[in-house]
Amino acid sequence: MRPNETLDQRLAWLGLLVNVAALPWLLQLLLSGGSMAAANWAVGLSAILPALVLGLVATAALLKRRRWGRVVAIVALGLLLAVTLSYGVVWLALVPLGRAWVAVVLGSLSVAELLLLIYWCLPRPWWR
Numbered sequence: 001m002r003p004n005e006t007l008d009q010r011l012a013w014l015g016l017l018v019n020v021a022a023l024p025w026l027l028q029l030l031l032s033g034g035s036m037a038a039a040n041w042a043v044g045l046s047a048i049l050p051a052l053v054l055g056l057v058a059t060a061a062l063l064k065r066r067r068w069g070r071v072v073a074i075v076a077l078g079l080l081l082a083v084t085l086s087y088g089v090v091w092l093a094l095v096p097l098g099r100a101w102v103a104v105v106l107g108s109l110s111v112a113e114l115l116l117l118i119y120w121c122l123p124r125p126w127w128r
Contacts, residue, residue: 004124005065011116012062015073019055026052036095039087047083051076070120077117084110 030044054076061069088106092099 008062011119012059012069015055016059016063019052019059022048022052036091039090043083043087047079047087051080051083054079070124073120074117077113077120081110081113081117084113 026044026048029040029048032040054072058069058073058076061072084106088102088110092102092106095102
């Protein structure tokens with residue numbers, strides 16, 4: 001295995017763990033009430049759930065070394081970045097609880113998603 005293939009496999013395993021861990025978080029988000037309950041259901045089922053499913057499919061394909069897994073990973077990360085930024089800004093504007101903590105987590109998560117998106121978009125040699 002080449003060094004990039006090792007990194008690809010490690011990132012795929014990390015992505016699989018993160019996507020599996022995010023499923024219970026999504027369930028908790030949907031079942032929580034409060035002032036954002038309707039927004040949680042709308043965003044959770046229409047954007048977060050598809051991003052998680054795409055992430056699971058992408059990581060499974062990447063672990064099996066399928067080249068199309070990179071394309072699905074790019075789509076999943078793009079969707080996740082769009083959802084994170086838009087929903088995060090709405091959350092910061094409407095929920096006063098823990099704004100500083102949410103802002104730090106949102107910023108860190110957005111930067112990590114952007115770096116992963118750039119990594120998977122980098123061109124690979126055609127023979128891989």
